[in-house]
Amino acid sequence: MTRAEDGAVNAVSTQSGACASAGVRRGLAVAAAASLALVAGCSSNDAKSAAPSVSFSDSPSPKSSQEVEKERVLEAYRSMWQARNRTYAKAELDPQLEEYAGNKALSNIKITLMYYQDHDIVTKGKPTNSPEVTRVDTKADPKKAWITDCVDASDYHEVNSKTGKRVEQKNAPTRVVYKATAIASSADKWTIWTSDIDRGAKC
Template sequence: MITVTATTRDQDHGGKPMMLQLRTGNRMAALTVVLAGVLTACGTHTASAPPPSPAATTTSADPEASAKAAVLQVYRDMWDAEDRAYATGQMNADVQKYATDKALTDIKLTVIYYQDYGSVMKGEPVLSPRVTTIQTKTDPYTATITDCVDSSHYIEVNAKTGKPVPVTGGSHRHVVTSTARTVGGVWMILSSVIDRKRTC
């Protein structure tokens, strides 16, 4: 999900040609605080609940919570589909369910890269995405996802031997910024860009 093309392999993302792809989502849910009144008995068998104190009032839910959850779900689904493509060196139809535009192009190019080098990816990256901006007032809806991708256990290996492909050194944790929008009412990932100067 990345638009950074590189001609050399680098350990930052398992030797990918830095078109790091996306994947979309950790499922987010709106946090609901449930308050239970404390029943008190005043010398009888009848109990009544005292009025809640100001500190115990229910926090209003995030009005964008469901939209953010949907965006993150698509983001994680994209990464899952992408992982399967890189693990086999073959594109799969699931990728197109979640990625479009530049994101889809970058994933296809990365699969071609693995085919050319006779390698695949082993393991999986660790994601920590969050929606940093979202707009749901006008159609199409749009959103930005900021992630810290840890590729420590996501390595490029020779497809035939399973041996790790030699790579250069570098950090395994980088900031990845992705954009999303609704297409026909469905969230899709448009792009995903790695900032190779920022670790996380």
């Protein structure tokens, strides 16, 4: 092999070696890039799978037994007042009154009704109630509840059933505090048991 040929061979060998090295480098670069892409993909998938799922619920918290009983007591109390108002408005005993009132609460209404009938009195308008159940004893037998109510009678008046004229009541307060108790029957039905004006309290 001549020196020229030897130089050419060396040049070809050098060029081939350079190309081979370049090919290797390109192969390594491609492999590295693929590895990075794979790692990035795995990391992304891992992050997605590792991300905690957050769920939101609109469901309200369940009510306690005390809250449920208080609502039932208030329902009975308001129903008693509605029947009471109808009784006084017509000077006739409302047929639903005894479903919600008993004992002293019922007798007080009947005594007032008799007075209205004897004096030709009926009522106009409606009082505004703001009752609150202050305590419920579910362990008592029967169960018992206590109610405080601020009654506003500003738009509630007594009138003569024959003339329609308003019956004047001197020094009568327009806002009074009622204190009431309720008991639950064996059928677990609440009945207003006592209801009295607390003349020493203000609201």
